[in-house]
Amino acid sequence: MMATITSTVSVPTTRMRISRSEQLAPAAFILPAVLVVLFISIFPLILSLFLSLSRLRFQAGGLELQFVGLDNYRKLLLGNEQKVLFGVLDTPSPIGWVILTLVVVLLVVMIYRALRQRVSVGALVGRLFAAAVLVGLTYLIVATLLAPEGRPGTLVVTLLYVAVGVACQYLIGLGLALLCAQPLPGRRFFRVVFLLPMMITPVGVGYLFRMLADTNKGPLEPLWIALGMQDFAWSNNAWGARIAVMIGDIWQWTPFMFIVLLAAIEAQETEPVEAAIVDGASSFDIFRYITLPAILPVSTTLILIRMIEAFKIIDLPNILTSGGPGTATETLTLYAYRIWRALDIGGSAAIAYILLFLVTFIATLYVRALRSRLGTT
């Protein structure tokens, strides 16, 4: 990072000159982090790209990497693995068409507005590309989830887990944080209890939920019988299994949202809130106009981090359902892991790279949208 570094701080004119350590401060603050991350990330990034373009072969006397070009990607995107990745597509139902049309109209309006504002050619191409990918993704979701004969592949299942999981975790976490920030006697107890699920190792959570979800020996057995569902095996039903995975994920990761939001709410200045209370503002108004703006930056970061992590979900579906029934609960990472254990290292790396492109695309879109909306971050 040989960078020209300028301090935003206007140095007070009363001081004669900046000391040497002050000049070095910007570099000293950031370089350790950049170097550590670089050391551990750049080599894996390049090597897995290389792996994704090759195939592992067993030869006499050991393993050999054979360069196969884009073969692994072709197999996934067009070849016999296509059904696992994308699922089975079918003509969408009327609701599906409505959603697809809405998305297309929305994107066309946005492109039109960009044209009116005379953005540069590069920015326009970028927007067109983003719009095309979004329409494609929407069609994929609609044609697999909202179609009579459609079946979602690992890509759509992963997107579903991320969307449902992150939304529920944020809303529940925010609600609990607001409740816990009130001056309630005994709130320390709740705060510590609410943190607990996050403390358990993810593989442990997987096994714990497998115990709980057992319809014969698990603690919920009386409940199943009471509901007349003792013969219903959730693990053999695609949606039953998916919902089980989502419940486990929400249970495990709501604490993450909760504690950061709580810390953000507690760190906001109390005076505006007190003034608003004295002026007779309702609790909703206080939340809407004081608390929410104060925690918005933290919230956007939190959602981004949680989203990136959620895309990598593997332990829960792996232990709870082994990706089954069939590949109904399989996520992209689990898929990569499965064929990786079958020694298809190249194919596994190719899935990882597809995931990398997808998440980078979505994260970039998210950050850009926020930047233009909030003007910061």
Added chain:
Amino acid sequence: MRSFFRSSSPFRLSLFRMLVSYLILGFWAFLILFPLYWLFITAFKLPAAVNNGPFYIPFVDFQPSLHAWEYVLVEIGNDTVRLFTNTVGVSLISASLALVVGSGAAYALTRFQYRPKVGTVLVFLGCVLLAVVFTVLGVPWPLAVAVAIALFILSLFTIARRFKRALSNNDIAFWLISQRILPPVAVVIPIYVVFQQLRLLDTWVALIITYVATNLPIVVWLMRDYFASIPYELEESAQIDGASRFRIFNQIVLPLSLPGLVATFLFVLVFCWNEYLLALFLTNARAQTMPLAVVAQNATRGPQWWYMSVLVLIMIVPVIAMAIALERYIARGLLVGAVKG
């Protein structure tokens, strides 16, 4: 009159609101505690009590037994203690290092403006690519790295200068967080190769470096928001008084962002404490951590729920203790009154 106003002060909660709050909080607490209760009693069950259907209350439904505890703490006691020490050591050191390095970077990203040139970045990437290709083609890696570094420095003063475009702080931050996107499955083999070459496999050092690097982006992103919310006037007045950057950071910024620091530390600690896949690859005996022991209980005879429960319980008790100890730092109003006058 005055005492009347005091008692019904607007800062107090109404009884109804308190009741509703407790109901919701209690409900969620139940949802969290019940699975944990099940884990707890499973740790005291004999295999028969687990396999013959649900039994809820010890001494009433089933006779508790200490057999699983005996197995974990006595029979394989030496292993358990070693794994436990590794977990504690590795995650405490990793979390502390990640917090120190990460909060420094987060502070820098909110207070200074960096303008790394696009050319520099591209040249750097090209040189790394070159080194990797050389290594794959059979050149010994120290040589390849040396050549790449030489080339990098050379082109830094020639080609890289031609590019005028520069990146900003936001790009650095985004680059950092994007390092978490690749799933561990994809990065584990390259990381394994790196530490194999450095002869650091199965050591704390390998795990600590990996954990610090993988958790740094989270620290940077969370702390960036906290630092951004600290009023800048404080630092300005300190600067006028002649305090150095490092002193301002240590004595003003860090104490004021204590809640954020504590919360972030807790996460990173928990992430390192519970990490499974990287630990599986980077260790084999001496440096193994607890999550590996939990998974190892899924033996050929099916999952040994009782041993697993004991191990998970042993794993969460210290973290809970730490959460209780640190919880009071996430306290309200640290900023109040700091910017008066």
